[in-house]
Amino acid sequence: MRGVLTAVGLAALALPGPAQALIGYGITMYDPSCGFGCYDSVSGYMLECSVMDHGPVGAHSHGAGGPTSPECRASDTYFLTTLAYCMNTTCDASTPRWKLEKFWSEQATGSKTVASKWSYAEALAQIKEPPTDEYGEDDHHLTRTVLLDAETVKANTLTREYFEYAEMIHSRYGLVLLIVGFGTPVVISIFTRLPYMSSLADKLKPYLVYPSLIGTYHVRPLPYLLGNAATVGQSLYVIMFAALNIAMAAAGYKSVQPNAWFGNQWQEVMGYFSARTGVLAFALTPLVILLSGRNNILLWATNWSHSTFMVLHRWVARIYAAQVIVHSIAELVLYIDMGSYEAEFKTEYWAWGIVATVFACAMLVFSSLFFRRWSYEVFLIGHIIMAVFVIAGSWYHVEFLFSRKWGYEFWLYAACAVWFFDRVIRVFRILKNGPRRAVVTEVAEDIVRVDVKGIRWTAAPGLHTYAYFPALSPWRPWENHPFSILPTALLQSKREASLSGAASGSDTPSNADVEKSGGITSTSTPERDHQALGGASGTGITLYVRKSKGLTKLLANHNSLLTLLDGPYPDNPTDGVLKSDRLLLIAGGVGITGVLPYIARHTNVKVCWSVRALAEGLVRDLEGPLSRVAEKDVRVGSRLDVAALLAEEERTGWNRVGVVVCGPGGLCDDTRTLVTAKARTGPTVWELEVDAFSW
Numbered sequence: 001m002r003g004v005l006t007a008v009g010l011a012a013l014a015l016p017g018p019a020q021a022l023i024g025y026g027i028t029m030y031d032p033s034c035g036f037g038c039y040d041s042v043s044g045y046m047l048e049c050s051v052m053d054h055g056p057v058g059a060h061s062h063g064a065g066g067p068t069s070p071e072c073r074a075s076d077t078y079f080l081t082t083l084a085y086c087m088n089t090t091c092d093a094s095t096p097r098w099k100l101e102k103f104w105s106e107q108a109t110g111s112k113t114v115a116s117k118w119s120y121a122e123a124l125a126q127i128k129e130p131p132t133d134e135y136g137e138d139d140h141h142l143t144r145t146v147l148l149d150a151e152t153v154k155a156n157t158l159t160r161e162y163f164e165y166a167e168m169i170h171s172r173y174g175l176v177l178l179i180v181g182f183g184t185p186v187v188i189s190i191f192t193r194l195p196y197m198s199s200l201a202d203k204l205k206p207y208l209v210y211p212s213l214i215g216t217y218h219v220r221p222l223p224y225l226l227g228n229a230a231t232v233g234q235s236l237y238v239i240m241f242a243a244l245n246i247a248m249a250a251a252g253y254k255s256v257q258p259n260a261w262f263g264n265q266w267q268e269v270m271g272y273f274s275a276r277t278g279v280l281a282f283a284l285t286p287l288v289i290l291l292s293g294r295n296n297i298l299l300w301a302t303n304w305s306h307s308t309f310m311v312l313h314r315w316v317a318r319i320y321a322a323q324v325i326v327h328s329i330a331e332l333v334l335y336i337d338m339g340s341y342e343a344e345f346k347t348e349y350w351a352w353g354i355v356a357t358v359f360a361c362a363m364l365v366f367s368s369l370f371f372r373r374w375s376y377e378v379f380l381i382g383h384i385i386m387a388v389f390v391i392a393g394s395w396y397h398v399e400f401l402f403s404r405k406w407g408y409e410f411w412l413y414a415a416c417a418v419w420f421f422d423r424v425i426r427v428f429r430i431l432k433n434g435p436r437r438a439v440v441t442e443v444a445e446d447i448v449r450v451d452v453k454g455i456r457w458t459a460a461p462g463l464h465t466y467a468y469f470p471a472l473s474p475w476r477p478w479e480n481h482p483f484s485i486l487p488t489a490l491l492q493s494k495r496e497a498s499l500s501g502a503a504s505g506s507d508t509p510s511n512a513d514v515e516k517s518g519g520i521t522s523t524s525t526p527e528r529d530h531q532a533l534g535g536a537s538g539t540g541i542t543l544y545v546r547k548s549k550g551l552t553k554l555l556a557n558h559n560s561l562l563t564l565l566d567g568p569y570p571d572n573p574t575d576g577v578l579k580s581d582r583l584l585l586i587a588g589g590v591g592i593t594g595v596l597p598y599i600a601r602h603t604n605v606k607v608c609w610s611v612r613a614l615a616e617g618l619v620r621d622l623e624g625p626l627s628r629v630a631e632k633d634v635r636v637g638s639r640l641d642v643a644a645l646l647a648e649e650e651r652t653g654w655n656r657v658g659v660v661v662c663g664p665g666g667l668c669d670d671t672r673t674l675v676t677a678k679a680r681t682g683p684t685v686w687e688l689e690v691d692a693f694s695w
Helices: 002-014 033-043 070-075 077-090 097-107 120-125 150-192 198-208 232-250 265-292 297-301 306-338 341-345 348-366 369-374 376-402 409-433 488-503 526-532 589-600 613-621 623-627 642-652 665-680
Strands: 436-444 447-453 463-468 480-484 540-546 558-570 582-588 605-611 631-636 656-662 685-690
Touching: 033 077, 033 097, 033 150, 077 097, 077 120, 077 150, 097 120, 150 232, 150 265, 150 297, 198 232, 198 665, 198 685, 232 265, 232 306, 265 297, 265 306, 265 376, 265 409, 297 306, 306 341, 306 348, 348 376, 369 376, 376 409, 409 558, 436 613, 447 558, 447 613, 463 540, 480 540, 480 558, 480 589, 488 540, 488 589, 488 623, 540 589, 582 589, 582 642, 582 665, 589 605, 589 613, 589 656, 605 613, 613 623, 613 631, 642 656, 642 665, 656 665, 665 685
Parallel strands: 582 605, 582 656, 605 631, 656 685
Antiparallel strands: 436 447, 436 558, 447 540, 463 480, 463 558
16 A cells, blocks of 8 residues: 555656646736636627536636637637737736737637637737627627626636735745744754754753653553643644644635625635635645654754654644645535535535545544554554545545646645655665564563674664564565664673673572672573674674564564564664763663663763563673673662652762663653753753654
8 A cells, every 4th residue: 555655646746737836936827817807707708609508617617617618719700809809908018918919829718728710919900990889688699899897807807816816825825834844843953053052952951842741741641542742842833833824724815806706705715715724734745744754854954853753743634634624614614605515516526625534534533542552553554545545635636626737736746755755765775774584582571682683783872773574474564663773792792791701600590689790691602692693793783672462472583584674763862961971871671772872872871770570581681781881770570769860860960961761651751750850950951862762
């Protein structure tokens, strides 16, 4: 199904069409408006070649339709002379002659593909005497050159002008939303990196960056699985962006009455409003997709975390869905009031609009935390399928209505391009890493170690990779999961040291205090470690995986498991904590893998780690790298007292303390709350990074 969306995007990009930009930004709808005003005023007259069965002209047609075919107009003498005379007397001197000739060649018949039998100048030449009367009620057909009612021409001209102005504002406000949504993280990141801004950032973080908006909930879900609370800073972005959406949807309307397309001012403004919300929804589409991507360029351009962008993705998607729903309701109410709902309901564009709206609403419901936790893989596949229908429905909605004439499809081109870029980079990463054979070792009851040989990635902290194990489930080869990365060399060097100690006769009981004894000695053999960790060079990465109910539950001892790697990707920015005087690493369970890489990047580190008694094997397996840490507090079967740990660091008198926490939601949220409170009082500056991956 992922390939289907790619195909939709490529097919859309390959389709030819006249539109090359957006209305007001490369596309002019009705220029000269006087020409369109004259055309609208005469196009409704019956000609000798006219037919009677025709549909009503509405705002969405942008002036198309009527009882007379372009071929009929192209050959009718009096239609052409009446139109030419009106243009000659209505359009002022500021309208250049070439523009009138261009309008005539493209619009005089109502079709760019049907040319009139005369040029504009030739049609004017046919008028020997100025007309003196108008088309009357007794006229069954246009049988002479006639005057057009000045008020009717003015109303038609202004109707077009105001409609084009409204469409231009739609495009402008859509661009504003896209630029603000994309640019805000970049601007804030640049601001924090400016000279003399670090001290201001230190003061703002405890109030904006660290604290959750709702109590101590952030990684932990809210009660009744209502979702995850955003931080204060994330909430400010969401509130700002939601307010901007409301302002962009509500402002900038101009009305002209009488109006040729709308019966009253309410209908006119409602027509503009319904179109505005539709365009704003289109403008949000590429931003929604961008924020969810692994290869989100904002991850490279800012110091914001992947988890933050996932929070913003969910909220911007909700705003997008709100725009879609409001657009659909406004259209429904408008057409019921105009009396054309039954006719519109039978059209193809309306049907595809319903498809897009229904699936946008479905995505809103089935993206809730309840369904994500029930089965993430089912959620993900369903999410992609529904996104296909939203994009396809949106495409055909405007395709059947406008035939790529006004550039609305360019918002969808951008959305497909963002999605396609992310997927292509994923494929390139997997191909670059190549197929690998991993050694899987069970180290605890529900924890396995996956050693992947030959991977040469930077040993920087704060990285993760997405691992595919296609051989485990041939029916789901696409399934993948994110895991923190440990350089195998970090484990190997210390493991060999511990093995040397074991060979000399030192042994520690399995229930010994790790802090006092310096670690629990590994019982692995040198040969097995040498093989598992990638051979003599020690190149490669190691993943520690806690088995869950999905694909990971199938992981078991294996000497050559086919593995594909998409990565590495950054989790959180690490500059702030690494520049601290003191680095406190707090971990719970398998979360130790998220903090261990920091021990090789800072000279003043303390590791505090608590694990369940059932995971004691993991402690043994990591004794090597832990043995190089002078200060550590490893607890098996008991919890850490985070408040006491922070108080101890504060009493020591460090100027700047970095805290990195990785583990269960309760541990992460408690640490966040306690660090926030400490950072708001006292002389110590606290840097906090919470390594909790967000889906």
